Amino acid sequence: MEFVSGKAIKLGKVENELDRFVVELARILEKHTDYAIVSGYVAILFGRNRASEDIDVIVRGFSDFGRFAREILGNGYWIMNHDEPEGACRMLEDGLAIRIAKKGTWEPNFEIKLTKMDTDRYSLENRIRVDLESGAVFIGPLELGIAFKLFLSGEKDIEDARFLYGLFREHLDMGKLEYFVRRLKVKKPYDKYLSWKK
Amino acid sequence: MRFDLNALKEYKKRNFEDRLRFIDSWVDYIKSHTDVEWSEQQKMLINKKS
Numbered sequence: 001m002e003f004v005s006g007k008a009i010k011l012g013k014v015e016n017e018l019d020r021f022v023v024e025l026a027r028i029l030e031k032h033t034d035y036a037i038v039s040g041y042v043a044i045l046f047g048r049n050r051a052s053e054d055i056d057v058i059v060r061g062f063s064d065f066g067r068f069a070r071e072i073l074g075n076g077y078w079i080m081n082h083d084e085p086e087g088a089c090r091m092l093e094d095g096l097a098i099r100i101a102k103k104g105t106w107e108p109n110f111e112i113k114l115t116k117m118d119t120d121r122y123s124l125e126n127r128i129r130v131d132l133e134s135g136a137v138f139i140g141p142l143e144l145g146i147a148f149k150l151f152l153s154g155e156k157d158i159e160d161a162r163f164l165y166g167l168f169r170e171h172l173d174m175g176k177l178e179y180f181v182r183r184l185k186v187k188k189p190y191d192k193y194l195s196w197k198k
Numbered sequence: 199m200r201f202d203l204n205a206l207k208e209y210k211k212r213n214f215e216d217r218l219r220f221i222d223s224w225v226d227y228i229k230s231h232t233d234v235e236w237s238e239q240q241k242m243l244i245n246k247k248s
Contacts, residue, residue, distance in 0.1 A: 001233055013237035016244040047228045047236050048221075049243050155214055162218055166225035193218070 008129045021108050023135040032068040034060045036127040038140040043160040053107035058120045065089040078103045142168055147180035150189045158193050165194045
C-alpha cells in the first residue's frame with residue numbers, strides 16, 4: 001500500500017467478496033451524497049482477518065433520497081428495514097440507520113446514518129480516499145477511528161485499534177490521535193494496548 | 199458440574215493476549231510483503247465466510 005498524500009492511499013490488494021460489495025455500493029452512494037466508511041470494515045479493508053456483517057457508513061444527507069432509493073432498488077439491492085423509500089428517508093431524518101443489502105440476503109449490509117455528532121462531521125470532512133483496483137472508497141480519518149475503537153472497548157474493537165495502529169503508526173498524526181484519546185477519555189486503554197509500541 | 203471461574207477468566211485473558219500478539223505478527227507480515235501476497239490469504243478467509 002502506498003500513501004499518495006495525507007488524503008489518499010493506494011491499495012493493491014486482491015479484492016475479496018466483501019470489498020467488491022463495498023466498492024459497488026459505494027459507487028452508487030457517492031453519486032448522491034458525501035460518505036465516509038467508519039469502524040470495523042476499515043480494519044478489514046487494510047488486511048485484518050475477520051468478517052463483518054455490517055459496514056458502518058456516515059452520510060451528509062441526500063438531495064433526493066427517492067432517486068437514490070430507485071437506483072439502489074434498480075441495481076439489485078433492498079432496504080432491509082423499511083418497505084417504502086419514504087419511510088426509510090423518515091428513519092434517517094429521525095436519527096436511525098437504514099440497512100441496504102443485495103436482494104434476498106441479509107449480510108453483508110451497509111448501515112447508513114446521517115451525520116449527527118461532531119465526530120461524524122469530522123469523519124466526513126477529513127475522509128481519506130482509498131484507491132482499489134475496481135474503484136475508490138472513502139474512509140474516516142485513522143486517528144479518530146483508532147481512538148473511537150478504544151472507546152467502544154470490546155475485545156474485537158481493541159484488536160482492530162491495535163491492528164490499525166501497528167499498520168499505520170509511521171503515518172499517523174500522533175498529536176491528533178492523542179487529542180482524540182483525551183477527548184474520548186481512553187488514555188488507560190491507549191497506554192495499555194497501543195502506546196507501549198511507540 | 200463445577201465451574202472454576204478464576205481459571206476461565208485467566209483463560210479468557212490469555213486468549214485475548216495471544217490474539218493481540220498474533221495481530222502484531224500479521225501486521226509485520228503485511229508490512230514486509232506485497233499487497234497481493236497478504237490479500238490472497240485474506241480473500242480465502244473472507245470469501246469462505248461470506
